[in-house]
Amino acid sequence: MGPCASLFEQGGVGGIHAGLRLPSREVACLIAFTGPIYALIGPDAAVHIPEEVPDASRIVPLAMVSTLVINGVTGLAMAITYAYCLGPLDAATEPETISNVATASRQMFAFARDRGIPFARFFSHICPGLDVPLNAILISALFTALLSLINLGSTVAFKAILAIGVVALLKSYITSIGYILLKRIRGEELLPRRWSLGVPLGWFCNIVGWAYVIVAFIFAFFPISNHPSAVSMNWASAVYGGVAIVATAYYFLYARRLYIPPLSRLA
Template identity: 60%
Template sequence: MSHRDAYGAYGESKVASNVTTDEAFETTDLPPEKAGTAADRKDMARMGQKQEFKRNFSFIPIFGFAAVLMMTWASVLSSASYILPNGGRPAMIWIYIVTLFGFGAAILSMAEMASMAPTSGGQYHWVSEFAPKRCQKLLSYLVGWFCVLGWQAGIAGQCFTVASEIQGLIVLNDASYVPQPWHAVLLTIATVSTAVVFNTFLAKRLPLLEGLVLILLVFGFFAILIPLWVFGPKASSADVWLNWTQVAEWPTMGVAGLVAFTGPIYALIGPDACVHMAEEVKDASRTIPWAMVSTLITNGITGLIMTITFAYTLGPIDAAMMPEYNFAFIGTFYNATQSHAGATVMTCIIIILTLCSAISNVATASRQMFAFARDGGLPFARVLCHVRPGWDIPFNAVMVCFTITCILSLINLGSTVTFNALLSLGTVALLTSYMTSIGCILIKRIRGEQLLPCRWSLGVPLGWASNIIGEAYIILAYLFAFFPLFNNPTLQTMNWASAVYGGVAIVAAIYYGVWARHKYTPPVAKLAKDM
């Protein structure tokens, strides 16, 4: 029986009762590069989806893909400026530890769901399968929109971060340089252009690239850690672990610390990246969960070590809260080495890793967009879900990601405040998808309903604990992600993510009412009911 016959020409659930065993998927008419394993073919048939991509990611490349996209130890350096005004040095460490456990539980929950349903759709697919029947369609539709939105904002955020880091590097080496918004726009567009080249013309080499950059992630960690400990100034342990301070003027230190959650979340968000590449991974239902857990352990530990190191070697905290070079870490590198060349090399490592993270962001966002369009959730769905023959990538979706990032970067010319709100929106949107999908599987556990079989399972006690802890943490983080960094904000310091978030939800609801409710096919409707 051919793979096409198993699910029909357009992905409908047409699996006959005599092909539900694993043996039925041992043979296939698919070309070897797309065939994957019998488990992959069975999963795709159960979900009623057509195999259109090459399965060229094994464990190491997909682990590198997720690890480099998150690049936690480098991201804690970039996000320090968000935490320091709301707790100082101790906040960097203690809030990171809380986030590591809380968000780690959420990652474990999503790893188990990825083993149940390894699909590029990710969270919106899980919601469609696990949500109560009366709200499966609408809820999965809204989560799909927020997933697409979150990853589009993620591309813009990473590309803009590269641009800002380059500007800070120029200031370090040329005191006469005055950064201009249009410089950042051009650098952002140049960055996303590079990312698109790797995701189109060099797409076949993407697994190799991820493996190589994983090596840079490891060696870069030591290349920055060692000079900081050897040459950097050392704060007292009392200041680092106990001296909580804030300049954000919140009524209590507790509120300030909760607002500071944004920093560690920024460093740890994005574990679902490899899920959205699921249809390009060999033995996805087993490989992806292990990649997510391995990323959590590796990035979590290196991130904690770098956080403690940075807290000790930060230098004057007042200068760090108002960084001269756009990011506090560039000044810290220079203070430690007292060398423009040394600080430049260390900063370049961060820039290269951030660029590679942007490349992974484009790959993830395009697959998420492709999957949602495949189910009719977006305008121009047929165009967006088209896979170019021979290239075996969602080329149209990649180019739309490029266009959206270029348009978003132009906003910076008129209003930095608005642009920063769009970047903050990426975190909130992804937290929405995590919160909803974990909440749905937790409801199934509470109701005593049977979960889907999976090859990577947390088991009953750990499954309950991960769902509850992960959901509780994400709800808390979600609420405070809307807060501005400073109390009594001005128009320039206000966090406008709530306005943009609400606006997108309204647009999605209107589009659903007018058009998508007739066109959107929730993934649960495509399932092979007899498997």
């Protein structure tokens, strides 16, 4: 609501401050579209640790659905509360902090296990007794702390790094849901699973979910105010593009000779 109200007050995307054009409330609200997503991204947490969960094919889907219901209800209550107690917009849009250590460490471990990142043997090591990827967890925590220190020197640089979080997450959703839709369109059999919504409801959820994240992905690159400064600019496009270029170059120049896709491990 903060970004939506801020953009609307400043004339909206395409609006002219002199008042020659009306502000675009619709575009402003679409740019603020990414805010409520944070109340709905909890379910993906369980996906990153199925190897550490007993009876994962049953427990993980149950955890995802129950988390979605709880987060949706409590998120709506929080949104209503914030709407009435928001206060000054400047204070409400202060920089956020980083809190994705669990997800990052498990993703690092998974890619290292499949030899998709440098120093794969070190990051894929499972600590005996603890049965967790301790090296990946410690490195993720260390980099989280170091990234937080950037805010002490440059708020612009810190925001630029944080900007990649939402768009990268949404891109992963677009990719995974898109491949499932592609297999459905081709009439190919999906992977074996113990929990399924069935064909009609599965199609509906995939299409609606894919459309939702695509819209959110596009507007996640927009700044939250008209005529942004260096501080208020959304640097997601620059950071995301830079990481994508480096990752693509690393894959084609080196990692493709070592990377083992997860499905190949099941064969």
